[in-house]
Amino acid sequence: MKSSGKVIGGTICLALALLLGVLNFVLPPENLMFTVGDANMPWIPPLLLGIVGVVLLVMAGAKETAVVAQPVEETTHDPEKAALNKRMEGIAWGCFLIMLGGFMFIPDTVVAKGVWSIGIGAIMLGLNLARYLNHIKMSGFTTFLGILSVLSGIFELFTAQSYDGALLLIILGAYLLLKPWFEKQKLFGPAEQS
Numbered sequence: 694m695k696s697s698g699k700v701i702g703g704t705i706c707l708a709l710a711l712l713l714g715v716l717n718f719v720l721p722p723e724n725l726m727f728t729v730g731d732a733n734m735p736w737i738p739p740l741l742l743g744i745v746g747v748v749l750l751v752m753a754g755a756k757e758t759a760v761v762a763q764p765v766e767e768t769t770h771d772p773e774k775a776a777l778n779k780r781m782e783g784i785a786w787g788c789f790l791i792m793l794g795g796f797m798f799i800p801d802t803v804v805a806k807g808v809w810s811i812g813i814g815a816i817m818l819g820l821n822l823a824r825y826l827n828h829i830k831m832s833g834f835t836t837f838l839g840i841l842s843v844l845s846g847i848f849e850l851f852t853a854q855s856y857d858g859a860l861l862l863i864i865l866g867a868y869l870l871l872k873p874w875f876e877k878q879k880l881f882g883p884a885e886q887s
Contacts, residue, residue, distance in 0.1 A: 699753035706746030713739040741866065748869050774829050781827075785820040789813060810846030814839045833868070833881040840864055 716725060717735050725735035796809040817839030821831040841864050 699749045703746045703749030703753065706742045706749060710739040710742035710746060713742065745866055745869060748866070752869070752872070774827070777827060778824065778829050781820055781823050785816055788816045792816065805850055807846040807848075807850030810842045810849060812846075814842030814844075814846060817842065830879070831881050836881070837864060837868055 713725075713735075717739065722733060722735065726733055727735045727737055729737065792809065792812050795804075796806075817835045821836045821839065824831045844864070
């Protein structure tokens with residue numbers, strides 16, 4: 694994400710956090726619902742949005758100073774790695790569609806829903822592991838979705854509840870915090886620039 698996108702995203706997150714914070718003070722507690730387990734905790738979304746907004750704004754400011762200090766690196770295009778990546782993506786998409794079809798075809802009484810989420814996450818993480826082992830840049834998007842899917846499936850298996858929204862926010866926040874390290878390691882990006 695470019696620094697202007699981070700500034701816009703950070704500003705939007707902070708504005709939403711402010712709006713939700715004001716609504717928490719103005720409206721009665723029963724009008725704003727954000728349940729964690731059996732408890733209503735409407736203060737969690739403004740807090741998380743505020744943290745994400747601040748992190749995005751700080752990262753935008755840090756990125757601008759880093760760009761001035763560092764020389765621009767040349768990127769190389771490797772057609773063999775691009776072709777290998779395309780084959781691996783095709784295999785992963787095929788496995789994903791088979792898993793999705795199995796989920797629709799087999800009843801929940803035979804296989805629990807959490808197993809399907811874990812399987813789909815394993816496919817996405819397996820694709821990125823294969824990329825990493827072949828020295829191809831991984832996809833941050835499918836890594837993010839793979840981790841989310843595996844954790845969601847594990848929680849769904851053991852608690853019989855879905856925590857997709859909470860896990861989404863936690864993993865997104867962790868990714869934003871670790872993004873400078875990922876960029877330094879050059880693990881994520883287009884496969885053609887490996």
